[in-house]
Amino acid sequence: MSHQPPIRLAFFTDSLEPSGVGEVISLLSRHLPAARYRQTLICCSDPALDPLVDRCAGQAAVRRITVRDDGHVREFAELVAFLKQERVQLFHNHVGATWEGDWGTLAARAAGVPVVVATEHLPCVIQRPGERCFKRRVTRLADRVIAVSESVRQTLLQAEIVTPEQAVTIRNGIELSRFEGLRCPTAVREALAGSCDPLIGTVGRMTEQKGHIYLLRAIPKILARHPRSGFVWVGDGPEWPHLTAEAHRLGLMDHIRFMGRRQEAWRWLPAFAFTVLPSLFEGLPLAALESMAAGRAIVGARVCGMTDVVSEGETGLLVEPRDSDALAEAIIRLLDHPNELFRMGTRARSLAVAEFSVQRMAREHDELYESLLKRRAVAVAGRLSPVSDRAVTPASTLPETRWASPRPAALGGCRREEEYHEVRRQ
DSSP states (O other), rough: OOOOOOOEEEOOOOOOHHHHHHHHHHHHHHHHOTTEEEEEEEEEESGGGGHHHHHHHTTTTEEEEOOOOOOHHHHHHHHHHHHTTTTTTTTEESSSTTSSOOOHHHHHHHHHOOOEEEEEOOOOOOOOOHHHHHHHHHHTTTEEEEEEEEHHHHHHTTTSSTTTTTTTEEOOOOGGGGTOOOOOHHHHHHTSSOOOOOEEESSOOOOOGGHHHHHHHHHHHHHOEEEOOEEEEEEEOOTHHHHHHHHHTOOOOEEEEEEEOOOTTTGGGGGOSSSOOOOSOOOOOOHHHHHHHOOOEEEESSSSSTTTTOTTTTTTEOOOOOOOOHHHHHHHHHOOHHHHHHHHHHHHHHHHHHBHHHHHHHHHHHHHHHHHHHHHHHHHHTTTTSSSSSOOOGGGGHHHTTOOOSSSSTOOOHHHHHHHHHHOOO
């Protein structure tokens, strides 16, 4: 049998805060068959990407190019040239929020990369018709679009961002071996030492999406029933100043520990009786999977991504988003019924082991990659598209599509994110 050269695989993300996205990329990088792929990670030059680069060290070469919007013309050309020079065969674009990632897909097609795949890590959050139209046109250039949960796939289909033939679901996975016999480290116990018991944990960036404010408003009601309860928040982000100020105003600082960002935050999970994730939307949250793997039940909001992982009454409890009273009642229910809480935690652990391993996630990606590369080879031989029986889109037509954005150059990701949150608040 002749030796097959490794497949040239490029992971791409234009996210400036690739927390969960970055973890999935690094997990894939470590668990795909090493001999089969020659990996490159392409990410922004911002220092916030340094932890992702460090996690991929040893598996992937790194190229720092910031290509986020139609203001990065020179960088776009640099990316196209790099993909051609490296003869990348498979381009995997990891899209954090739906408004990200467009320019990576366009660059890959302009460079003539044979197979282009995009993973959508969050549900469709684009509201404006013009932006949806642009996203739809770009996304249709991908051979396949991976949704990290079935809920995410459904939002993409409903928004007509993807076609049914394009969309596949590959659920996130985690390193389950981390949680075998996991005990709370001494440093964590010392950091949390105090009079509060039990401790209820929340792990995640402090952004509007994560819904910390609704948990904060629920705490007075919880303390009225369980006055010794404590809440440990691991993570930081733009909402931190507002949340700490509100906690001071409500007189809750003796019951909330703001721990900031911590490396390997999953090590904190054994210290918690259970976890609370009051997010407004998710894709398939790694924090929930890690909580389950640690044998901890979850109280969360009944939103996209959470309903895919939390089985109501079995592995946790779900309430309507933004409902602080309902959130308080669910937390009180678990505190009132420790036997029920223990059973939920045991079931959560079993479900995580059965369905959410990183080995399963990597295997499903490997199988998808292989099938698309084979399909492409057949398509080239038969002059057909790898997605359907249509002719392959000529690369010469891409520049017109590339600059057909309905938004002005000033509208980068940050501005679009602000507009998105304005819509959510209305």
